[in-house]
Amino acid sequence: MSSVLTTSILMLTILGVVLAVILYVVAQKFKVEEDPRIDEVEALLPGANCGGCGYPGCRGLADALVKADDISAISCPVGGNETMRKVAAILGKAVEDKDPQIAVVRCSGSPQNRTRVVEYNGISSCKFASTLYSGDTGCQFGCLGLGDCVAVCKFDAIYIDPVSLLPVIDEEKCTACGACVKACPKLLIELRKKGPKGKRIFVSCMNTDKGGVARKYCSVACIGCFKCVKVCPYEAITLENNLAYIDANKCKLCRKCVEECPTDSILEVNFPPRKPKVEEQAQNAVTS
Amino acid sequence: MLKTFKKGGVHPPENKISAAQPVEVLPLPAKVIIPLSQHIGAPAEAMVAKGDRVKTGQLIAKSAGFVSANIHSTVSGIVESLEPVMDSSGYKRPAITINVEGDDWEPSVDRSPNLKKEITLSAQDIIKKIAEAGIVGLGGATFPTHVKLSVPAGKKAEMLVINGVECEPFLTSDHRLMLEKGHELMIGIQILMKALNVPKAMVGIEANKPDAVSHLQSLAKSYSGIEVQPLKVKYPQGGEKQLIKALTGREVPSGGLPIDIGAVVHNVGTALAVYEAVQKNKPLVERIVTVTGKNLAHPSNFLVRIGTPVSALIAAAGGLPDDTGKVVSGGPMMGKAVSSIDVPVTKGTSGILVIPAAESKRKPEGVCIRCAKCVSVCPMGLEPYLLYRLGQRMQYSQMEVERVLDCMECGSCSFECPANLFLLDFIRLGKVEVGKIVRERKN
Numbered sequence: 233m234s235s236v237l238t239t240s241i242l243m244l245t246i247l248g249v250v251l252a253v254i255l256y257v258v259a260q261k262f263k264v265e266e267d268p269r270i271d272e273v274e275a276l277l278p279g280a281n282c283g284g285c286g287y288p289g290c291r292g293l294a295d296a297l298v299k300a301d302d303i304s305a306i307s308c309p310v311g312g313n314e315t316m317r318k319v320a321a322i323l324g325k326a327v328e329d330k331d332p333q334i335a336v337v338r339c340s341g342s343p344q345n346r347t348r349v350v351e352y353n354g355i356s357s358c359k360f361a362s363t364l365y366s367g368d369t370g371c372q373f374g375c376l377g378l379g380d381c382v383a384v385c386k387f388d389a390i391y392i393d394p395v396s397l398l399p400v401i402d403e404e405k406c407t408a409c410g411a412c413v414k415a416c417p418k419l420l421i422e423l424r425k426k427g428p429k430g431k432r433i434f435v436s437c438m439n440t441d442k443g444g445v446a447r448k449y450c451s452v453a454c455i456g457c458f459k460c461v462k463v464c465p466y467e468a469i470t471l472e473n474n475l476a477y478i479d480a481n482k483c484k485l486c487r488k489c490v491e492e493c494p495t496d497s498i499l500e501v502n503f504p505p506r507k508p509k510v511e512e513q514a515q516n517a518v519t520s
Numbered sequence: 521m522l523k524t525f526k527k528g529g530v531h532p533p534e535n536k537i538s539a540a541q542p543v544e545v546l547p548l549p550a551k552v553i554i555p556l557s558q559h560i561g562a563p564a565e566a567m568v569a570k571g572d573r574v575k576t577g578q579l580i581a582k583s584a585g586f587v588s589a590n591i592h593s594t595v596s597g598i599v600e601s602l603e604p605v606m607d608s609s610g611y612k613r614p615a616i617t618i619n620v621e622g623d624d625w626e627p628s629v630d631r632s633p634n635l636k637k638e639i640t641l642s643a644q645d646i647i648k649k650i651a652e653a654g655i656v657g658l659g660g661a662t663f664p665t666h667v668k669l670s671v672p673a674g675k676k677a678e679m680l681v682i683n684g685v686e687c688e689p690f691l692t693s694d695h696r697l698m699l700e701k702g703h704e705l706m707i708g709i710q711i712l713m714k715a716l717n718v719p720k721a722m723v724g725i726e727a728n729k730p731d732a733v734s735h736l737q738s739l740a741k742s743y744s745g746i747e748v749q750p751l752k753v754k755y756p757q758g759g760e761k762q763l764i765k766a767l768t769g770r771e772v773p774s775g776g777l778p779i780d781i782g783a784v785v786h787n788v789g790t791a792l793a794v795y796e797a798v799q800k801n802k803p804l805v806e807r808i809v810t811v812t813g814k815n816l817a818h819p820s821n822f823l824v825r826i827g828t829p830v831s832a833l834i835a836a837a838g839g840l841p842d843d844t845g846k847v848v849s850g851g852p853m854m855g856k857a858v859s860s861i862d863v864p865v866t867k868g869t870s871g872i873l874v875i876p877a878a879e880s881k882r883k884p885e886g887v888c889i890r891c892a893k894c895v896s897v898c899p900m901g902l903e904p905y906l907l908y909r910l911g912q913r914m915q916y917s918q919m920e921v922e923r924v925l926d927c928m929e930c931g932s933c934s935f936e937c938p939a940n941l942f943l944l945d946f947i948r949l950g951k952v953e954v955g956k957i958v959r960e961r962k963n
Contacts, residue, residue: 350859353882355942360949365610365859372612441612442603 269322270294276318277308282386284309284409297323304328310387310407332426333408335390335401337381339420340436340497341374342396346450352376357383362417370449373439375399375420381412403430403502425480430502433483433490435460437497440473447495454497460489522727524752525762528899530932532689532755532853534728538812538819539692543700545823546836548620552595552827553864554580555607555615559656560663561587566616572599577626577803580616583651589664589867590654591616594805594825596624608849608856608863615864618827629802635703636799639711646715646798653797654804654867658789659683659694659758660850662868665790669715671779678782680713680721681767682791684736685751685758687726688851691871693808694788696821698725698732701792705736706743708795713745716784722767723748723788726757755853756930760785762899774926789870809833809865813874815841824865831861833872845880848873853931886939894933894943900926904933904943911946916953924950925958 273294281289285308287296297303303325308315313329320327350368352361358380366372377397382390389405390412392398399412399421413421420438435454439446443455456474468482469489478489478498487506490498557563564581574580574593581591597620604612625631641649651666671677686694698705709721723740725733727750736748751757751766761772763785770781778785786794789807796802805826812819817838824833830847834840840847840861848855849869865872894904902923910919927947934944 353880355945360945363949363952364856366606366612368859372606445603 267298269298272322273297273319276311276315276322278310278315278407280310280386280407280409282310282407282409282411284407284411301325309333309409333423334403334406334426334430334432335408335410335412335421336424336432336434336436336501337375337399337401337421338434338436338438339373339375339398339418340396340452340499341369341371341450342398344396345452346371346374352378358415358417367418371439371441371446371453373418373420373437373441374450375418380415380417381421384411384415386411427480427485427502431485431500432480432502433485433487433498433500434478434480435476435497436499438475440475442474446474452495452497455495457494459492459494460498463488463492522750522752523766524754525757525765525899527765527901528897528932529754529756529762530897530935531753532935534753535689535812535814535852536692536695536728537690537814538810538821539695539729541692541696541818541820543696543808543821543823544836546825546828546833548595548623548825549828549832551600551617551619551829552825553605553607553615553617553829554591554594554827555605555613555864555866556581556591557607557613558591558662558826558866558868559589560661561585561589561667563614564588564591566602566614568599568602568616570599570601573597574599574618575624575626577629577805579803583654583664587664587667589656590652590803592654592803592805593618594827595620597621606860606863607866608858608869610856610859630800631802635707637707639707639714639798641798643715643717646711649798650715650794653793653802655790655793655797656804656867657787658793658807658867658870659787660854660868660870662866665786665794668784668786669712671716671784675779676782677716677718677779677784678720679768679784680709680716680718681760681764681778681783681785682709682712682721682723682788683758683760683763683785684723684725684729684732684788685763686729687753687755687758688853688855688871689755690812690873691810691851692812693810693821693870695729695732697788697792697808698729699735702735702739704795705788705792706739706746707799708791708793709746710743711794711798712784712786712791718784719745721746724751724757724763724767725749726751726753728753756899756928756932759899759928759930761928774923804867807865807867807869809869810871811837811874812871813841813844813876814879815843815876816874817841826867827864829862829864830858830872833865834861834874840874841876843877844874845877846875848875853935854929883940885941888939888941891938893936893938897932897936899930899932900928902927904947905941907950908941908943908946911950914953916950916957919950920954920957924954927951 274291277290285293287293316327346369348368356378358376358378361376375398379392381399387405389402390399393400408423437454439453446453447455454475461469461471466482466484468479470477490500562584565584566581568580576596578593580593583590597618600617600619605615606612647666647669655665656662713721733750740746740748764783793804809824810821811833820837846857849858
């Protein structure tokens with residue numbers, strides 16, 4: 233009885249040792265030489281594997297960062313400048329600080345602004361709906377509100393507002409990875425400069441119909457009236473196909489266009505409330 | 521024992537309520553909207569400007585490329601605008617809007633009811649004339665007819681198949697056409713035979729139209745080479761591959777075209793349009809449209825000018841019932857709900873179906889129980905449940921391997937599925953994505 237026990241213990245031990253030696257030899261012989269810095273860089277990256285950088289996951293980015301001579305064109309949108317500075321320190325390469333970005337939804341067509349005329353009764357996905365028709369309102373450029381952007385966001389940074397039925401982006405959580413930009417079949421989401429203290433101004437509309445048509449179906453549509461283009465002192469606004477666009481790099485956040493826009497299609501975000509205008513102040517003084 | 525195709529197929533309720541209604545000519549509308557993209561291929565290029573006066577039958581948009589089609593004014597009047605207008609695709613697309621003034625036809629068009637039997641033109645001239653008249657497949661696929669008739673080098677047409685099946689429930693436009701325009705249809709078939717240089721044509725008609733079968737069979741005696749064949753009722757027999765299989769027993773290979781096995785299929789509506797174009801010099805400006813629905817006051821068949829708003833057709837059929845849930849352009853199986861009844865009738869509109877609210881909603885999606893009903897009804901021998909799963913996982917390259925591009929979107933799988941799975945939705949999206957992969961590979 234005891235001999236059976238000792239034999240089996242002995243046999244398994246020998247087997248274990250022999251296999252361990254074989255595995256060790258094989259592992260040494262077929263070892264893949266990899267730059268150890270890839271692991272170091274990967275450890276610094278956020279590890280979300282969101283693909284926002286354009287590489288397949290964080291390891292892909294780490295690999296590219298180590299291999300490239302000039303890494304100024306590569307960046308991790310999620311980690312931002314801080315992570316990139318750390319990476320550059322390890323690799324001894326130079327990086328430039330980039331303006332932090334954020335996703336903005338360029339549609340304000342809530343049910344109050346845009347009447348629903350069609351009832352959609354299919355798969356709850358913008359991708360499917362957009363193969364069937366242009367949308368449940370008269371505007372064929374606006375948000376379908378079925379939440380493909382919400383589904384692809386890995387950071388839980390988008391939700392559909394139950395009242396406006398439009399996607400809302402959580403400024404704290406959005407990392408500007410760009411997944412929602414790719415998911416939107418209407419191309420409504422844009423990555424824009426976050427701006428100082430999150431202040432930014434943008435045209436919240438993608439309607440390229442002529443003014444009258446656009447206005448007929450949505451009260452906050454850009455009608456291409458050129459008022460903002462004329463009022464802008466910095467030539468930051470261009471107008472093509474009846475639709476205005478504000479260049480975030482030229483915009484100095486003076487807010488003149490927001491006041492001028494007759495349809496309120498230009499939005500200002502994170503600005504303090506405006507001071508009442510001079511005439512209004514005078515009026516208030518009279519009434520009081 | 522009547523012939524039919526072997527693989528798959530379903531039997532939806534026929535509901536041919538407008539079958540006994542003779543074709544009525546719909547009065548001219550006040551305004552027509554003529555989309556520039558009424559066919560498969562490149563949209564036509566507009567040749568008129570705002571404010572131009574046009575005559576009925578005048579060429580207003582020229583074919584842009586080989587796979588494209590001419591478009592003619594369907595009314596006389598003044599061009600109101602060239603702005604994009606919403607059509608039955610659900611999108612705004614380029615169109616010509618014309619305000620109707622009288623009905624002044626191009627003088628070259630022969631509008632007399634006299635039958636012209638003698639075919640004087642040569643094969644090439646026939647094809648040229650058909651291309652000029654802007655004729656496309658009127659069964660619904662709207663593929664330009666002259667392209668189908670131009671047999672590619674190295675292939676030979678052996679027989680012409682004429683599609684009088686009308687397997688879609690509710691629709692009766694082809695049925696009425698066969699009953700009322702039999703002689704014209706027969707001459708149209710002979711013209712197509714001459715264009716293709718084939719000695720034989722077979723007309724396939726489902727057995728639920730016995731009057732059309734016997735009428736055309738008696739006519740066929742006086743026209744050589746035409747055989748009229750009744751077929752067992754089964755959807756989707758009107759698909760060209762299914763019809764060829766049913767009539768000849770030959771099978772079109774996966775990814776191939778009917779011409780690969782020597783067959784060319786044309787719809788009866790197309791054959792009539794060919795007769796009118798070749799013998800009467802009349803371009804494609806009108807077609808027969810069935811307006812039907814269970815709650816509609818007067819389900820009818822109308823001869824409609826292309827570009828007439830759908831609302832005018834519904835008004836002529838007794839108006840939109842109160843409990844309407846949706847309006848479908850086409851039949852209940854393959855048609856598409858329109859997002860507004862102001863969309864125009866196009867060359868491919870075979871019917872307008874008004875569905876009551878109670879029947880218009882999709883049932884909630886259940887869980888697949890692997891009953892394989894979808895597999896047994898698929899006429900192309902595909903596995904819809906598998907394509908659905910692959911679509912959910914976005915594995916589009918695998919969908920290509922599973923021959924998703926063979927799917928003709930007949931909807932038999934979704935019709936039969938006891939769990940109401942959104943089978944066809946995922947397959948349709950898969951076809952779009954696989955199409956992108958294929959195009960990328962070619963470039």
